[in-house]
Amino acid sequence: MRLIDRYILLQTATPLGVSLAVVLAVLVLERVLRLFDLVAQHGKPFGPVLTMAVNLVPHYLGLALPAAFFTSIFLVTARFSEDSELDALRGCGLSIRRFARPLLGLGLLLTLFSIVLYGYVQPYSRYAYRAIFHAVTNAPWDASLVTGTFxxxxxxxxxxxxxxxxxxxxxxxxxxxxxxxxxxxxxxxxxxxxxxxxxxxxxxxxxxxxxxxxxxxxxxxxxxxxxxxxxxxxxFTLEGPLFRVRGDSERELTLTELRDDRTDPPPTIPRARLTAEFHARLVRSASLLVLPMLAVPMGMAAKRTFRWQGIAVAAVILLLYHHTIQFGESLAHLGRVDPLFSLWGPFAVFAAGCGVLFANTERRAGANPFDALYEGLEGFVRPVLRLVQRRRAPT
Incomplete structure (x- = not known):
């Protein structure tokens, strides 16, 4: 790995780590507060809350990873462009593709990591969370009281x-x-x-x-x-009902189990749900691989005055893609559409669009399509802000 690769990855690691830490902290703390209230209502000790929170981390990490990865690449590319470091690299003979190579390599590593996360870690952590939740909500009362609580x-x-x-x-x-x-x-x-x-x-x-x-x-x-x-x-009794075995839901099965059970599905889970869950996890993992091809062009167009516009546009694009995948997964769960069409179809369109945009930026670096989009958004928002400031100004 050359020095420039290490430098780009080092600059990307900081916002990536900060974004993941902030998002995970917000999501987990919000759920922990609800768990404390639940445990208090059932008169149970607060020890299980920490264990449940730990088992929630893989789930929320899967939600936060794509957004944090995209945001980190966007901010790093925008800073390189703003500080003219990107122009200096291109002046030394390094292309945009060469600049994005370590980011694409990082995307490949995160894709492999997400396959392990979605496919093998989340099923076990989800089952462990549900088992503890069942123990808290269904365990008999142990004669302990919390004052001021029913x-x-x-x-x-x-x-x-x-x-x-x-x-x-x-x-x-x-x-x-x-x-x-x-x-x-x-x-x-x-x-x-x-x-x-x-x-x-x-x-x-x-x-x-x-x-x-x-x-x-x-x-x-x-x-x-x-x-x-x-x-x-x-x-009175201290013996609570036993929790069911893992595998009652397709979300508790690993990728290997989903693949094997599609040929002989269990009676409680239809084959369509197993197939849809298997393909949905692979699609979400593969999506990380193409995010750098979208984040780099958007970051190049986002100068200091255009950063919030870029983040707003990126949020809209990622949300639309996320909900499209969710909608396709729902259709595949019902068995109405083949997952190859409802899940891999949107992924192919998204990946092709990112690839075309990245290739166009490589060939014509001065004709970024997001430049006009950011300027138009800035021109629309600026008069609105001025109107709001006039109305708030004292008379």
Whole structure:
């Protein structure tokens, strides 16, 4: 590898790493906040949240990788063009194709990496996430309380306590709601209470003091009772239902399993879904290989004043391509269209368009089609911004 190749790749690595880190942090943190809320509602410890977040990383990495790769190449090419480094390279006899060669090599490496990511890492991480999610949402209540949170204890029981002394399980401000099989309800409130579980873990009891109980029958007749002391009990178990084996969904199968199961599909997954999932993963992986041929011409046309226009146009192009692939995958899942047409067809059109654009930029570097597009977008937005500034200006 020549010095210029290492220099270009080094300049690309920084924005690529920053883009991936930022996007992953935003996506994972947003999901982690929802997972914390879910775990708190079920009265479970927060330890599984970290494990679930780790298993979400491969999924979000697959979403962020194409956008981050394209953005990094776009910004590096725009900087090279703005600082006249690209002109200096061309003056030394290096063509645009030579400039893009290390970027295309990086695209090839990321394509191979994405095949492993989409094809083998994501299926296992997705199943692990669902297994932990099932354990959290379906595991029996372990008699632990989170103050200020309604706890679903299963079998129609809901608990709430304003305060909890973890040393002796002393409760204050207790609320217990029990939904009976015949449609009736029992609502109990108390100033104080003691929560206990039998030594064999088969029964839970709550001794309430200064309790008030409202009994509502299925025909909506209420009865109110007051107790100095009230003992509530219910059967209890710490054994939860087992989670299913991996492979109930085509998204949990590896590329090898998808290929093999197409000849003899399992009864729960139609052959069309297996075929569509297999081709969709390959198409998404191969798309990384052609992104440099689009990002380099767009970056060459994006001077300092045109960078936001270039990013906006790129976002539109990538979103349209992404949703086209998703639409084609949906049609292939239903068995209405062959994946070779609905998935590889849009990829072939996209790859051919990127290749033609890159070749035209190589032959006619001064006639970049994105120059006119950026200027037109700038000419449209500039009057709008001036009008907004006039309306905001004090009179």
């Amino acid at each position: 706890i679903d204890a299963g079998d129609g029981y809901t608990f709430y306590a304003d305060r909890l002394d973890s040393a002796d399980q002393r409760l204050e401000g207790v609320f217990v709601h029990e939904r009976q099989d015949d449609g009736g309800e029992i609502i109990t409130t108390a100033r104080h209470g003691d929560l206990q579980v039998s030594d064999d873990g088969t029964r839970m009891t709550i001794l309430l003091q200064d309790a008030v109980q409202i009994r509502r029958t299925p025909d909506r007749h209420d009865a109110v009772l007051a107790f100095d002391r009230l003992l509530l009990g219910r059967p």
